[in-house]
Every structure is written in C-alpha cells, then in structure tokens.
Amino acid sequence: MTFTLFLLGALYVALVVAMLAAGVNGVMVALIAGGLALFNLFGSDKLALRAMGAREVSPAEAPELHALIERLCIQADLPKPKVAVADTRMPNAFALGRSPKSATVCATTGIMELLSPAELEGVMAHELTHVANRDVMVMTLAGFFATIAAYIVQFGFFFGGGHSDDEDNPSFLVLFLVSLGVYIVSFFLMQALSRYREFAADRGAALITGRPSALASALMRISSGMHRIPQRDLRAASELQAFYIFPPGAGKAVGELFATHPSMEKRIAALQRLETQLQARV
Amino acid sequence: MGFFDILTGKRKIKGPAPDRLFAMSTAAVTLDMTLQLRSSGKAAIVFQPLATADFESIVTDMEEVLRGTGEDTGTTVQRTDDSFGYRWMVLEDPDFEDLVVGINVVSQALQDGGYGDRILCAVFSFRDAQDRRVYWIYNYKRGAYYPFVPAGGEQRRDTEAELRLKAQIGTELPVEAELERWFPLWGIPI
Numbered sequence: 001m002t003f004t005l006f007l008l009g010a011l012y013v014a015l016v017v018a019m020l021a022a023g024v025n026g027v028m029v030a031l032i033a034g035g036l037a038l039f040n041l042f043g044s045d046k047l048a049l050r051a052m053g054a055r056e057v058s059p060a061e062a063p064e065l066h067a068l069i070e071r072l073c074i075q076a077d078l079p080k081p082k083v084a085v086a087d088t089r090m091p092n093a094f095a096l097g098r099s100p101k102s103a104t105v106c107a108t109t110g111i112m113e114l115l116s117p118a119e120l121e122g123v124m125a126h127e128l129t130h131v132a133n134r135d136v137m138v139m140t141l142a143g144f145f146a147t148i149a150a151y152i153v154q155f156g157f158f159f160g161g162g163h164s165d166d167e168d169n170p171s172f173l174v175l176f177l178v179s180l181g182v183y184i185v186s187f188f189l190m191q192a193l194s195r196y197r198e199f200a201a202d203r204g205a206a207l208i209t210g211r212p213s214a215l216a217s218a219l220m221r222i223s224s225g226m227h228r229i230p231q232r233d234l235r236a237a238s239e240l241q242a243f244y245i246f247p248p249g250a251g252k253a254v255g256e257l258f259a260t261h262p263s264m265e266k267r268i269a270a271l272q273r274l275e276t277q278l279q280a281r282v
Numbered sequence: 283m284g285f286f287d288i289l290t291g292k293r294k295i296k297g298p299a300p301d302r303l304f305a306m307s308t309a310a311v312t313l314d315m316t317l318q319l320r321s322s323g324k325a326a327i328v329f330q331p332l333a334t335a336d337f338e339s340i341v342t343d344m345e346e347v348l349r350g351t352g353e354d355t356g357t358t359v360q361r362t363d364d365s366f367g368y369r370w371m372v373l374e375d376p377d378f379e380d381l382v383v384g385i386n387v388v389s390q391a392l393q394d395g396g397y398g399d400r401i402l403c404a405v406f407s408f409r410d411a412q413d414r415r416v417y418w419i420y421n422y423k424r425g426a427y428y429p430f431v432p433a434g435g436e437q438r439r440d441t442e443a444e445l446r447l448k449a450q451i452g453t454e455l456p457v458e459a460e461l462e463r464w465f466p467l468w469g470i471p472i
Contacts, residue, residue: 059437059466060436060437063436063437063468067466070465070467071465073465074421074465075330075402075423077423079462079463080463080465117367121366210330210332211330211333279334279335
C-alpha cells in the first residue's frame with residue numbers, strides 16, 4: 001500500500017517535471033483536471049445514483065435496511081448516511097460521497113432478496129467502511145494526475161497529429177509519450193490501490209460486525225448470483241465499478257492487474273484468516 | 283480519525299467511551315419526581331453475540347452471576363435474539379437502582395472479556411403519565427444517553443417529545459449532542 005502510494009507520487013512528480021520542461025501551460029491543464037476532480041468529489045453522487053436507477057428511500061419505505069444500517073452506525077460510531085435502493089435484480093451494493101456526513105449507501109433490490117440478514121449486514125458494513133475510510137476522496141485525489149495525463153494524451157491524439165510539419169515542437173512529443181506512460185502506469189497503480197482499499201473495507205466490515213464468515217458467505221453468494229444476470233445490466237454498470245462490493249463481470253477479468261477488486265478467492269481467504277484470529281483470540 | 287488512518291484505510295473500531303451509565307441512577311429520580319416518567323421495571327442491554335467459544339462462555343458465566351445476585355436483589359434475567367442477530371439481555375426489577383447495577387454487570391463482563399466493542403447500547407424503559415412508552419438509550423461508544431419515544435404507527439417517532447425531554451432533563455444526564463446520532467431502535471421488547 002505505502003509502496004503503491006509512493007510509486008504514484010513518484011510518477012506524478014515525473015509528469016510535472018516533464019510538463020514544465022516541455023513548457024506547456026500547465027496551469028491550464030491543472031485547472032481543468034482540478035475542476036473535474038472537484039466536480040467528481042462534490043457533484044457526482046446524484047449523477048451516479050441516477051445512472052444506477054437508485055433513489056433515496058425513507059425509513060418507512062425500507063424499514064429493515066434502515067434499521068440494519070442504524071445499528072451498524074452505532075457500532076462503527078458513524079453518522080447515518082443517506083440510504084438508497086436501486087431497483088435491479090443484479091445483487092450489488094455501493095457507497096458514494098466524499099465524507100461520512102455527505103455519504104450515501106445503496107443496495108439493489110437483488111442483493112436484499114439474495115442475502116440473509118447477517119450477510120447483508122456484512123455487505124453494508126463493507127460499504128460503511130468505504131465511507132469511514134473516505135475511499136471516494138482518496139481515489140479521486142489519487143486519480144487527479146492520472147486524469148491530467150489522460151487529457152494530455154487525448155489532446156495529443158486530437159490535435160497533435162494535425163501539424164506534423166518541420167515546425168513541430170519535439171518537446172510536445174516527449175510530453176505526449178511521458179503522459180502516455182504516466183497514464184498507463186498510474187492506471188495499474190490505481191487498480192492496485194483500489195484492491196488494497198477493498199481488502200481494508202472487508203477487514204473493517206469484519207471488525208464492525210464481528211462476523212467475517214458472514215461477509216465471506218455473502219461474497220460467495222453474490223459471485224454465483226452474478227453470473228445469472230443479463231449482459232445488458234452488466235455493461236450499464238461498468239462505470240461505477242470501483243465502488244461496488246463486487247464488480248460486475250469480474251469472473252471474466254483477464255488478469256489480476258486489471259481488476260479494481262481483488263479476486264474472490266483472495267478476499268475470502270483474507271476473511272477466513274480474520275475469522276481464525278477471532279476464534280483464537282485470548 | 284487521523285490523516286494517516288485515512289491513507290491506509292486501517293480504522294479501528296471504537297471501544298466504549300468512559301462509562302457514564304450510572305448517571306441514570308440519579309436522573310431516574312428527577313424523571314420520576316418532575317416529569318412523571320416511571321420506570322417500567324425493565325431495562326435491557328443489546329450486543330452482538332459472537333460465535334466464538336470464549337464469547338459464549340463469558341456470556342454464560344455472566345448470566346450465572348446475574349442469576350446468582352438476582353436471588354438477593356430480585357432481578358430476573360431473560361435473553362432474546364432479535365431478527366438482526368443482536369442479543370437482548372432483559373432485566374426486570376422494580377428497584378431501578380438494581381437495574382442499572384445489573385446492566386453494568388453485563389457490560390463490565392463483556393469489557394473484561396475484551397468484547398466491549400460488541401455492545402450496541404443499553405435501553406431503559408419508562409412510561410409517562412398517559413402510559414406511553416418512553417425510552418432512554420445509552421450509547422456505549424459515545425458515553426451518552428438519548429431519548430427515544432415511538433409514536434403510534436410504523437417507524438414513527440415523536441421527535442417533539444424527545445426534544446422536550448432533552449431540555450427537561452438538562453444537565454442531569456449526559457445527552458448525545460448530535461441529533462443525527464439519536465438512532466431509533468424499533469421493536470424494543472420492553
């Protein structure tokens with residue numbers, strides 16, 4: 001984790017140096033990317049909820065879910081987040097919001113039907129830990145420079161090729177290549193960071209509920225439930241992958257490096273280690 | 283939660299705050315005298331039972347102790363598990379002081395066993411002059427009480443009555459300052 005963060009940092013320093021060396025109007029780029037990151041932090045909640053077809057529910061509409069989350073909040077000493085439900089058969093849950101005060105946790109109707117109360121409790125505790133750990137903020141900030149690099153790359157694709165005459169500025173090519181490199185490497189580092197945060201959220205959930213095995217069994221049930229889902233739903237969901245309890249279509253992931261979530265086997269193994277520790281506690 | 287904790291995502295679950303449970307012993311007198319809130323003779327402590335061997339033995343031992351002392355004090359103990367998987371130890375005793383002591387026996391036993399972070403809350407049950415249910419809930423993690431008055435009907439609470447109670451009790455009880463932490467508990471069995 002620390003190593004990943006260090007690598008990300010080093011990478012971004014390299015990008016800044018390359019940008020300055022190339023004499024690019026870095027301020028402009030930073031402003032645009034900064035604005036996007038800010039929008040991501042402050043405005044994306046509602047957008048993401050709408051994209052998922054989720055809506056906030058009152059305690060009267062979903063009494064069980066509200067009561068479950070309230071108890072978890074007492075245990076985790078968190079203020080209660082907004083509660084939303086997405087009406088889809090895909091069993092999943094996710095958390096949004098930059099800080100515990102402005103957070104929303106969402107469950108799909110599919111996951112509420114699929115899981116037992118104890119399993120659902122584990123899943124919601126996982127999402128609440130994302131909230132407590134401020135994962136949305138961490139991932140947005142960590143992705144800040146990756147976004148800048150991505151824009152430079154796109155900028156290069158759209159406008160760089162146009163005037164490849166003798167006047168072409170060679171330093172722009174260098175910057176383009178560095179940005180491409182930064183983009184690619186930071187992509188993998190971000191995925192590694194995301195996987196780490198997933199493990200942390202699993203661990204946090206186990207601490208809140210005291211039942212690692214319930215979460216493990218929920219993960220198994222969700223992953224087997226996942227494959228019965230129509231393809232269209234899976235694709236429609238791909239944008240929000242990083243904040244899901246379990247990413248849609250993860251079974252088809254080409255390699256570990258590309259995944260935002262650790263593999264099911266590793267997560268369950270980690271949870272089982274926690275259960276062993278719990279049982280052996282003296 | 284510090285900056286480094288945010289970075290690493292390693293957040294520890296909070297243990298109980300300094301114990302202010304016994305503030306209820308004296309506050310109950312005020313509740314009775316000035317607000318006509320009488321104890322229903324019941325109180326409960328709610329916790330997550332863990333499926334580990336030593337947790338079970340701690341709970342069993344603690345129940346033994348409670349039943350033992352109950353023969354002197356007249357406190358009776360009942361346990362029920364609710365639909366959320368939480369265990370309610372319901373104590374019954376006409377003497378309010380004994381109820382507070384009994385609740386403390388349970389929480390102390392769990393804390394001594396290293397399971398203090400599993401306690402959800404303690405609930406003291408009262409009835410007002412119109413025989414309506416009024417609860418004072420003690421949140422161990424925050425070391426504070428808050429009132430909970432269910433109104434008639436599903437998932438409804440009488441927020442007005444709760445806020446009034448907070449003002450009336452004043453400084454006699456440590457009352458939770460953040461209103462969004464006044465978590466309701468539906469279906470309290472006492």
